[in-house]
Amino acid sequence: MTGVSYENTGVSFGSYHGGDSLLHRTHPGVKFFSLVTVMLFAGGAETKASLIISLLFLLLTFGISKIPAYSYYRALRPFIPILGVSFISHYFFGERSIADAAVVALRIGILIGFSSVLTFTTPTGELVGVFYHILRRIPFVDAKGISTSMLVAVRFLPRFLSEAKGEGGIMERIRRLYNGALNYSSESVQEILDNFDEVVRMPGMGPSDAYTAGLALIFCAGVILV
Template identity: 30%
Template sequence: MLKDVTFGQYYPGNSLLHRTDPRIKLIILVEYLVLVLVAESELAALTSLAFTGFLIAVSGVRFSVLIKSAKPLIFVLAFTAIVNLFFTVGEGEPLVSFYFIKIYQSGIRNAVMMLLRLLSLVLGTSVLISFTTSPLELTDAIESVLSPLKKIKVPVHEFAMMMSIALRFIPTLIEETNKIISAQKARCADFESGNLLKRLKALIPILIPLFVSAVRRAEELADAMECRCYHGGEGRTKLKVMKSDAKDYVFLVTVTLITVAVFFLNRLTWSEVVGFCADIF
């Protein structure tokens, strides 16, 4: 039942993206999202596409793995593309007109742009964060990036701790769920037949023991943490101290420049670019 659940699809490696400071990666992620969503003109879109390609290339994640991770999204992608294709009302004559179906040139453009934009978002963010940052690095980075909020009494450390505990317990709970399913199956429980209501009812013997054991584990963990003198984030040091070096700053500045460039490219047309280049040379 839960065999297919893969989580925290961290892909161990030693690529440029793996070595980049996770905090820098978080900032780059924000810039990347802006860049992809803002790119409107062809030139800007090409730039964002090229940058996504660059990210994938330097991540060292195998292409087949990437494709596999994007597979569940095929339906969403296809749906968005089709909606854009058929429901964009453009100017001038439609290219195809068949009863109520009218396809305009701008419809095709929108569909392609939307498809590429979504695909970039999914692949780009996954190589930037999920594939190349271990869950622990990520929570540490979030804690560090959000730490200024501590000044206005936001419990940043507690949130980060909760997040890493939650991530830590996902595999444990999946294992526990499988055990409980087996145990109830051994008592002739049937999860696969009957109508919806019957199937939902069949989940009760799984969910109740699972909740009970989750609460029990939480209490045990809290006790264990207290026994080891955990008292919150104050004065707590990290095993792995995050360090940014020159490479990280170069990366950050480059991405910032690309993002700014995309804003300008949005306002330029092809002829202007050609003219601009001609002026230079």
């Protein structure tokens, strides 16, 4: 399975970066639940010590992923205005504490960072496959239909970003996007449906899964203890 490339779109968040790091080799299901658990604990960190541990663990995962730091910066860059608004709003409408406002902004930044680690090291098909295997266990949910829609949307996103930055007026770009979406959707949906089992098939598990899950458990225990 391959990931989605955002090359030349100016956007990095959500793209897949191929590699052979520990995180790349980890089973997508193990990686998903490990990082989501880490994000829950990091998002609920309240003490300075737990925030420092969260930040250090995030930097550690950056290093383990072997993905250039600039890629993570590009992923965070679109969210900088949101972090700024969060900081300002919590300062003026909270207790007017710079430290408290900074903690809120830092917590959001950490969550974005862990999200980037997950998407950078997991091919799009495998990530959607994880959601499919979760959804198919929920009664009365069209897991296949939802997963197909997710794949079509994610695969079309690079084209959307490219057209949005393309030449011509706003109406011309909207027209190209509309026509492109219609053509792309029908072709892509049929392709996914014809190869659905292959698209959502999960790879085998290996030693890297235990290492990743173990690191996540150590982090969570550290946050609890401090």
